[in-house]
Amino acid sequence: MEENLRFKLLSAIKRAEEVEEKVDIVLKGQYLEAYELLRDSEDAGLTPAIVGPPGVGKTLLCRYYAKRTGRPFYWVTLDENTKPSHLIGAFNPAVVLDKGFSLEAFEPGPLTLAMIEGGVFVANELNRASEYVQNVFLEPLEERSYYIAHVGRVRATDEFFFIASMNPSELAGVHRLSEALRDRIHVWIALSYPDRDTELEIVRMHCRRYNLPKDVLDKVYTIVSRTRNHPELEKPASIRSTIAIAKLVAERARKTGNYDDDTIAEAAFNVLVGTLKARPGIRVEAVAKSIIMEALKHKR
Ligand SMILES: Nc1ncnc2c1ncn2[C@@H]1O[C@H](COP(=O)(O)OP(=O)(O)OP(=O)(O)O)[C@@H](O)[C@H]1O
Numbered sequence: 451m452e453e454n455l456r457f458k459l460l461s462a463i464k465r466a467e468e469v470e471e472k473v474d475i476v477l478k479g480q481y482l483e484a485y486e487l488l489r490d491s492e493d494a495g496l497t498p499a500i501v502g503p504p505g506v507g508k509t510l511l512c513r514y515y516a517k518r519t520g521r522p523f524y525w526v527t528l529d530e531n532t533k534p535s536h537l538i539g540a541f542n543p544a545v546v547l548d549k550g551f552s553l554e555a556f557e558p559g560p561l562t563l564a565m566i567e568g569g570v571f572v573a574n575e576l577n578r579a580s581e582y583v584q585n586v587f588l589e590p591l592e593e594r595s596y597y598i599a600h601v602g603r604v605r606a607t608d609e610f611f612f613i614a615s616m617n618p619s620e621l622a623g624v625h626r627l628s629e630a631l632r633d634r635i636h637v638w639i640a641l642s643y644p645d646r647d648t649e650l651e652i653v654r655m656h657c658r659r660y661n662l663p664k665d666v667l668d669k670v671y672t673i674v675s676r677t678r679n680h681p682e683l684e685k686p687a688s689i690r691s692t693i694a695i696a697k698l699v700a701e702r703a704r705k706t707g708n709y710d711d712d713t714i715a716e717a718a719f720n721v722l723v724g725t726l727k728a729r730p731g732i733r734v735e736a737v738a739k740s741i742i743m744e745a746l747k748h749k750r
Pocket residue numbers: 474475476477481502503504505506507508509510511652655689690693
């Protein structure tokens with residue numbers, strides 16, 4: 451690789467490490483309860499799963515749990531194309547040619563690394579993996595070990611902690627969690643959209659560099675909350691959308707000095723139109739517009 455490019459890549463890796471270092475979280479309400487359940491599960495030697503819709507803070511909570519307990523954090527998002535080697539690791543063919551199936555030629559995957567380094571491992575969307583891949587987890591969960599051909603049996607250190615995370619709407623879907631795996635997950639932790647105060651605190655935390663007026667934040671939250679449990683929507687807006695709308699409004703207002711309802715409506719529409727999913731036969735643009743109009747009318 452060219453020298454200049456190599457330097458940029460190294461800086462990018464360093465930046466990523468610095469970001470990983472910082473975990474900002476609002477730890478109250480359901481997040482505090484979920485955190486305590488994770489802690490108690492681990493202390494009792496039980497395996498937990500966090501179940502919740504997209505964007506409610508599942509990954510963040512696990513990352514924070516790893517950070518707070520001073521352990522490395524590994525996470526993998528599974529789907530039907532995930533292979534066991536993506537978790538366990540694989541032999542590097544070029545090195546095998548030279549050195550044979552020696553330890554030197556083995557490149558451990560995230561599950562193996564978490565086991566040997568005593569890390570927190572999160573299997574995101576565990577139920578989307580094929581049963582063949584789900585079976586990879588059976589031995590690490592039951593015996594805290596795994597047999598790797600040509601390497602031998604790897605035993606996890608005491609600090610290794612496995613957390614599953616999944617989306618509730620898919621639990622009953624085609625890619626079911628195998629009965630064997632389900633039986634090895636003992637504690638089911640539900641995370642949902644947080645209550646109003648908690649969500650607003652999360653948004654304020656993410657918008658720290660702006661000084662968003664309280665009534666503007668209220669309006670943004672009212673719009674987003676109306677997408678949840680809306681009869682015409684299959685998928686509502688997540689905390690990610692609340693944060694995005696707030697930032698977009700703040701950025702526009704910083705330039706125009708204007709926090710009026712048109713600014714809020716425009717920002718909300720541009721975020722919601724891509725994230726909401728309407729029921730069949732319903733236009734998402736129309737639902738988004740009517741939700742925004744109604745919410746702002748009532749807030750006036
Ligand atoms: N308690 C919280 N404190 C601070 N920020 C939060 C909190 N919960 C969620 N967020 C923010 O909301 C966004 C979504 O969180 P995260 O990625 O953890 O969700 P997720 O449930 O893992 O989503 P997905 O199912 O799509 O993987 C992130 O920007 C995250 O920082």
